[in-house]
Amino acid sequence: MEKSIKRYFPVFLGPTFLAFIIGFIVPFIMGLYLSLCDFRTVTDAKFVGLSNFVKAFQDTEFLHAFLFTSAFTVVTVVLINVIAFAVAMVLTQNVPGTNIFRTTFFMPNLIGGIVLGYIWQLIFNGILARYDLALKISAKYGFWGLVIVLCWQQIGYMMIIYIAGLQSIPGDLNEAAQIDGANGWQRLWNVTIPNMMPSITICTFLTLTNGFKLFDQNLSLTAGEPMKQTEGLALNIFNTFYARVGWQGVGQAKAVVFFILVVGLGLLQLRMTRSKEVQQ
Structure with missing residues (x-):
């Protein structure tokens, strides 16, 4: 049976590997090359070296988008993980209607980012209109509006x-700690959280990368207004590539920098949290 599976291994792997090459590897290599070119279409690319990267780092809008996205990501990573962990702790207790609550909390994740942004724009503007305000007149409102939407x-x-x-933690660990006289907070910090490190690693990675890659909600909720003060990195790259004539190469260079940044931060976070897993 094992030999038979190994014999047909290329049959199962081949189509997936081919699709990966066509859908990711080839576009990625082309993107790296185009970031070094001045172009309007991929057929008229002219090699210009690193000048696109120089323009990208000299663009004050790009630097502001980086600072905005960094602050946004820090806030959302903390809020999402703390609240999600707290809700999970509550819903793993003997609370009536636990399954209903789980389904209700999970449902917003099924709504597309564009739709979600427009829905919350109506909600926020409806509330702010009572005070003669609007979401897009203040970067502060836009920032916290995006935070609320992504958290929700x-x-x-x-x-x-x-x-x-939480459900994978052996119950006898908490029972033993309780017998030894540990109170609720001591059991949380010394038993629950150390055993939750794999889940914490996954959730932190997802929230970190999702925060930096925010696009749909940013586009539909604020569109970077007012005056691009709420423009994230992904939206800035999009606007550079499609809205600024002759800046396609710069937009591609920004995309490469963005890719390196997200991958680097993701790997750094994984290394830090996994090192704690090993220590535990």
Whole structure:
């Protein structure tokens, strides 16, 4: 049976590997090359070296988008994980209607980002209109509006991961700690959280990368207004590539920098949290 599976291994792997090459590897290599070119279409690319990267780092809008996205990501990573963990702790207790609550919290994750942004734009503007205000007149309103939208969308998803982690902890560990006289906080910090590190690693990675890659909600909720003060990195790259004539190469260079940044931060976070898993 094992030899038969190994014989047909290329049959199963081949189509997936081919699709990966066509859909990711080839476009990625082309993107790296185009980031070094001045072009309007991929057929008229002219090699210009690193000048696109120089223009990208000299673009004040790009630097502001980086700072905005960094602040946004820090806030959402903390809020989403803390709230999702707290909700998971509650829903793993003997609470009536637990399944209904789990389903309700998870449902926002099923709504597309564009639709979600427009729905919340109506909600926020409806509330702010009572005070003669609007979402897009202040960067502060836009920032916290995006934070609320992303938290509302992703807390339920992270909650499911945390619930799975909590349910995998052997019950006798908490019982032993309780017998030894540990109170609730001591059991949380010394038993629950150390055993939850795999789930914490996954959730932190997802919220970190999702925060930096925010696009749909940013486009539909604020569109970067007012005056691009709420423009995230992904939206800035989109606007550079499609809205600024002759800046396609710069937009592609920004995309490469963005890719390196997200991958680097993701790997750094995984290394830090996994090192704690090993220590535990």
